[in-house]
Amino acid sequence: MSEDKPTVKTLPIAGIIFEPGSSRKYYTGSFRNQRPVLDAKLCTKCGMCWVYCPDAAIFINQEGMYEIDLRYCKGCGICAEVCARKAIKMVDEEE
Amino acid sequence: MRRIAIECAHAASLAVKLANVDVIAAYPITPQTHIVERLAEYVASGELDAEYINVESEHSAMSACIGASAAGARVYTSTAGQGLALMHEMLFIAAGNRLPIVMGVANRCLSPNLNIWGDHSDMMASRDCGWIQIYAENAQEIFDHTLQAFKIAEDERVLLPVAVCFDGFHVTHVIEPLIALDQEEVDRFLPKHRKAIYRLTPDQPSTWGPVGIPDIQTELKVQNELALNASKKVILEVWREFGDLFGRYYAPLETYRVEDAEAAIIIAGGFAGTGRMAVDKMREEGKKIGLIKLRLYRPFPIQEIKEVLSGIRAVAVVDRAISAGGLGGPIYGDLRNILYDEMDRPAILSFIAGLGGRDITVKDFIRIGERALKAVSKEEVGHKVEFIQARM
């Protein structure tokens, strides 16, 4: 927690987390050693990468294209593996 | 209001029915089974509109209560002995998650050996679970305290579960007079439905029971302990309100002939009745002894105990349980703890009696009373645990 730590007075009752989906504030992208690169020209928008991503890190952007949210992508490689067109390639994460 | 004769266990069921409970988790174990049996009849006949879950163990009983309470329901279960021990881990969660569950505990001896009869070892073994713990002596107190328990538990300032304890068999199975309130009277005291501020609902999704990392766990535990301590204020308020409405006032301690006493016997639960008979006998002989019944056990009534005991030179604590490892009885230990710093502290003696259903007789109480009086004249002082009924 980077903000001020809760005190006995400020800690929400019973240790409940009242903000649904607050994990969006935690960027798990730091987990990865390799990152997926999606070639939009090869993508047929079948949606398989989106369905199989364990981290829901693939989404449809405003242009209607599938895009990988690198804030959360852990680089597991499932999307590259399941893509029938090999439109996704895993490349080493640069420092 | 009407005066009826009722089995003490059924007095609990009656109170639960009048409290318009929503969910009951039921599992049989002697000597509380009569409570859930009567509740089953109420639900089956339609007299009580509630979901009655025939759970498959006491651990699941408390688990189901926890789920139902978190979803906003008014919830009750009852258990005893091994059953209470089996739900031990769940007790901490019920209190830690601030759930206003009410539970009847028909105090029963913990195995081994298998013993269905009464003593306090069950609740005492779980006394640190964070629940409010109240000891009832008879049908009237079981009835009144159970009704009060819902009001106390559900108070916004409390939100903690309450255990109403009563001695197995010696209390649960006797038929006693009860001034039973009717539904209209109860409705003046207890709201018909619980107003659950925090609950599981899709309208406001929340996450309950997350991983409590070290960074916040201390704050959570301390917060809950402070809440338990602060609940005493509400308990006293509710007891006052109940008294104003129905004429029966309750306090954390109930004293008997202590006004000029030099010595006192302290005990929780039904055997206080026998203790009073012994006090009367000793008073006939001019002995200055009284009896203090401990009603509110957790949060411990520290202030009240200090006030009542000022002027008393010796206290005999009668525990129906052993705090294993040389420390005597649990109530004895608590008392020594809080009186240690008092300038004018009495001699405190530990007596273990009434284990596993053994009757504590007037004679036993007289023996205990005599020891306490001896301690007044400093004849017997110091930490000594007396297993007063054991054939050594």
Add this chain to the structure above:
Amino acid sequence: MSWQAFKSIKDIPLEEYFTPGHRACQGCGETITVRLVLKAAGPNVIVVTATGCLEVVSSPYPYTSWAVPWYHVAFENAAAVASGIEAALKVLMRKKVIPEKKIHVVCFAGDGGTADIGFQALSGALERGHDFLYVCLDNEAYMNTGIQRSGSTPYGAWTTTSPPGKVRPAGQMTFKKDLPAIVAAHGIPYVATATVAYPLDLINKAKKGLEVNGPAYLHVYTPCPPGWRFPSEKTIEVSRVGVQTGVFILYEVENGQFRLTVKPARRKPVIEYLKMQGRFRHLSEKDIELIQRYVDERCSKYGLPPVEASTT
């Protein structure tokens, strides 16, 4: 059927009720499953999760991946807690304390929390007929505590508490509990098995289970890269080969009626599945034959084709 089955990936709702930012391992099979089941359930759901990987990765204070109401109580009682919630919702709506609305109750528990420590609570809840969906995420061991065997660990699997050695050469020396069959014996309205490689099959079964009136049970085989010892990108392939070899049999039992939902046209030999995972590396030829016989027996019972001759 008053609801529409999901016919293609495009039918699956985009809304995420299990949000990114959770701490699951790369390639975790459980989280894929949870995303899909929650999409089938929608927002009107209350979820109970037993202690385990899912619960731990999804709720480190103050971060939660649950965008729906969620309760983690303990390890062995997800079904009992769910029973309480279901009963509460029922009576509170009946007493008009809360508005009448369909709110699903869903349990997620691992194989440990279902086959072992959670077995009693599950059995009780099923017998009592509560209206809820119980999803067992079967990664075949106690993974969150570092890969220990459970009652659902398959014969021949290495785990830290069933390591292969002279005395126990195969590692795990007994065959896994047939949980779906045991659950089906309770006579509940809907029981099904699924796995992540067949997402439409999975989500439709979840939907069916949710819509059914009474208890429903969905057993999902969720491969675990660190626990089964395979690279994280292979989760879906391991799951698929599991089905193609007949190790995972995907079926449903609807009011006592059995139906195979995925039937491989040809059944690959079990070695194709075993060789993908480091946890089976120590197996001897005899062990593999034994496993093949075991799988063959089950497959013939469930109506799958006989095994093809090995191509290796």
